Amino acid sequence: MEEELDSVMHMLFFQTRSHIQMDLSNLPYLPLTLLTKLLNMARDLRLKKRVMVLNGLTLSGHHYLKRFGLIRLVFPSDSILRESHRDPRG
Secondary structure (H helix, E strand, C coil): CHHHHHHHHHHHHHHCCCCEEEECCCCCCCCHHHHHHHHHHHHHHHHCCCCEEEECCCHHHHHHHHHCCCHHHHCCCHHHHHHHHCCCCC
16 A cells, blocks of 8 residues: 555656645544655655645644644645745746
8 A cells, every 4th residue: 555655646746736735534543654755745845836735634643743843844824825836937
């Protein structure tokens, strides 16, 4: 299953040019390994001026992100969203 997840995440990253929004509300819990993969992808997206939004994040996942200051990585502020849509030519 991990190989399939890696393949899907790779496809999302390289075959799309837009922001990525994921709905996690059907997951009863979020394994730390999956959360780590999502955070790594969110970081890589941010470097490409794209963002990842996680909807339906479990309460424990939300607390984890908040505790380690990672919440803005997947829940960007409005200014970050505006910056990512800005025309690079000025």
